[in-house]
Amino acid sequence: MMNLIKKKGALGIRGHAVLFVFISLMVSVAADSAEGQESYLKLRLDLLKKSYSKLCSEYTNLAQNCSVPVPNCYECPDDKWLLVGDQCLLLETDRNDWLNSSKKCEEMGAHLAILTTTEQHEAVEKEGRMLGGLYTFYWMGLTDIEKEGEWKWVDNSIVKNTHWKVGTSEPDNNQSGGEEGEDCAVVDSYTQSWYDVPCSYLYPRICQVNAKLLK
Numbered sequence: 001m002m003n004l005i006k007k008k009g010a011l012g013i014r015g016h017a018v019l020f021v022f023i024s025l026m027v028s029v030a031a032d033s034a035e036g037q038e039s040y041l042k043l044r045l046d047l048l049k050k051s052y053s054k055l056c057s058e059y060t061n062l063a064q065n066c067s068v069p070v071p072n073c074y075e076c077p078d079d080k081w082l083l084v085g086d087q088c089l090l091l092e093t094d095r096n097d098w099l100n101s102s103k104k105c106e107e108m109g110a111h112l113a114i115l116t117t118t119e120q121h122e123a124v125e126k127e128g129r130m131l132g133g134l135y136t137f138y139w140m141g142l143t144d145i146e147k148e149g150e151w152k153w154v155d156n157s158i159v160k161n162t163h164w165k166v167g168t169s170e171p172d173n174n175q176s177g178g179e180e181g182e183d184c185a186v187v188d189s190y191t192q193s194w195y196d197v198p199c200s201y202l203y204p205r206i207c208q209v210n211a212k213l214l215k
Ligand SMILES: *[C@@H]1O[C@H](CO)[C@@H](O)[C@H](O)[C@H]1NC(C)=O
Pocket: 001, 004, 058, 061, 062, 065
């Protein structure tokens, strides 16, 4: 085992030396233009991610051998996604009705967001405030379209911890938007509160996908 660690260590040092030379080269070539700076930073981020995954998987191995709790290291499809627990969330600002929003998430191999934790709501608020804009309501994957008043997530699970706007009668199936009532749900990114609204309204959306476990 000592042998193995030594060998790994030696490789690591050599790897770092090469990396260092490479980065130094990039700095001297690129530092004088904004464009160069950007591509240098991208490269550096890439390298950091690689070493993060490597460290993560090495630590996982080590933790398994030492019978301590194994950490979980997760990764999202790309930089646009927010990693929240073992889930990835993406706030998309183009506006669509609920059905098309759902399709657009599916086209990415994702689904409309199933927001079940405080941590997820906090991440949505932080990102929503950063994006700003006129529309702070985002579609979630929550609907009572099959049976009035029976709210289900898009994975068919019945909603448990609800965040309906307090101090109002939400969800109220208000018919002011039309006879269809309100069968689709949005989250107000600024307040973390939910509202039911007509499914035909146009809103931005939150897509969600399981994070990939680094092994
Ligand atoms: C953990 O143990 C396995 C089998 O005993 C061994 O092959 C592996 O190299 C060990 N990993 C580390 C990081 O020590």
